[in-house]
Amino acid sequence: MKNTFLQFGFILLLSVVVSTVLAWVHPWDRAELQVYEGENALEIQEVLSFDETPLWVDAREQTMYDQGTIPGAIHLNHDNFEQNILFLLEKWQPGSRIVVFCDTLICDKSREIADRLEQEMGLTDVYVLKGGWESWKRR
Amino acid sequence: MKYVEIILRVLLGALFVLAACFKLLDLGNFYKSITYYQLLPLALVLPMTYFLPVWELTSGLLLMLGKLTRGALLSISIMLLVFIGALVAAWVRGLDISCGCFGSIDAGATVIDAIIRDIVMLAVAIFLFTRKL
Numbered sequence: 001m002k003n004t005f006l007q008f009g010f011i012l013l014l015s016v017v018v019s020t021v022l023a024w025v026h027p028w029d030r031a032e033l034q035v036y037e038g039e040n041a042l043e044i045q046e047v048l049s050f051d052e053t054p055l056w057v058d059a060r061e062q063t064m065y066d067q068g069t070i071p072g073a074i075h076l077n078h079d080n081f082e083q084n085i086l087f088l089l090e091k092w093q094p095g096s097r098i099v100v101f102c103d104t105l106i107c108d109k110s111r112e113i114a115d116r117l118e119q120e121m122g123l124t125d126v127y128v129l130k131g132g133w134e135s136w137k138r139r
Numbered sequence: 140m141k142y143v144e145i146i147l148r149v150l151l152g153a154l155f156v157l158a159a160c161f162k163l164l165d166l167g168n169f170y171k172s173i174t175y176y177q178l179l180p181l182a183l184v185l186p187m188t189y190f191l192p193v194w195e196l197t198s199g200l201l202l203m204l205g206k207l208t209r210g211a212l213l214s215i216s217i218m219l220l221v222f223i224g225a226l227v228a229a230w231v232r233g234l235d236i237s238c239g240c241f242g243s244i245d246a247g248a249t250v251i252d253a254i255i256r257d258i259v260m261l262a263v264a265i266f267l268f269t270r271k272l
Contacts, residue, residue: 004209005210006210007207007209007211007213008210008213010207011194011197011207012214014197015190015194015198016190018193019189019190019192019193019194020189022193061233064233103175103177108171
């Protein structure tokens with residue numbers, strides 16, 4: 001058993017050394033996430049400076065939505081897209097801006113729903129909220 | 140029985156090598172996956188982005204090659220326990236995340252799928268650990 005722990009310790013140490021070297025040789029930082037966020041990702045302050053309140057779309061799970069959301073936000077995710085898109089279209093008017101958000105610092109769901117709104121529904125002026133629900137709470 | 144053990148050992152090691160490669164080839168995506176779990180302080184997410192795939196790669200390679208086998212199995216078992224714990228925590232909190240276990244290729248797998256997969260791998264690891272490898 002002692003031998004097992006020695007081997008484990010060696011593997012752990014080796015991994016720490018290799019990953020440190022990797023981080024040094026191939027540095028990568030959070031700034032790269034800007035690429036993932038894309039051009040139509042907006043900071044909360046940018047959205048709040050809109051002349052008219054945008055149509056908020058909450059792309060999170062039902063449980064998170066039930067716990068609290070942005071006032072007036074329409075719950076729209078992959079599970080309920082076909083049903084709840086109707087609620088969004090009822091409120092939508094030409095020129096309306098749509099801002100999709102999900103959980104936290106970075107989140108694929110808002111991006112995916114924003115893409116669906118543009119590609120499947122042909123909507124324009126669709127944005128993604130950087131930082132999602134967390135940034136709304138900290139605004 | 141010996142052949143079954145060898146096949147399981149190589150297969151388990153290969154899965155970890157594969158998972159590590161997918162993560163290392165797309166560190167940005169893996170960084171995001173760790174962030175989604177909301178379990179680590181942001182300051183630790185970046186070091187973990189580098190460390191975890193390398194730990195998987197080292198353990199998987201050693202297991203495949205049959206070197207330091209028991210240490211590699213212990214590593215893999217601990218990793219799987221941590222993964223299962225993180226997945227269960229995400230599931231309980233209702234977080235809408237993909238596993239991130241195999242980079243972006245398993246984006247369609249649900250948290251439950253990933254928990255079941257990890258439990259099966261943990262069972263294999265424990266089985267191999269109990270054998271005289």
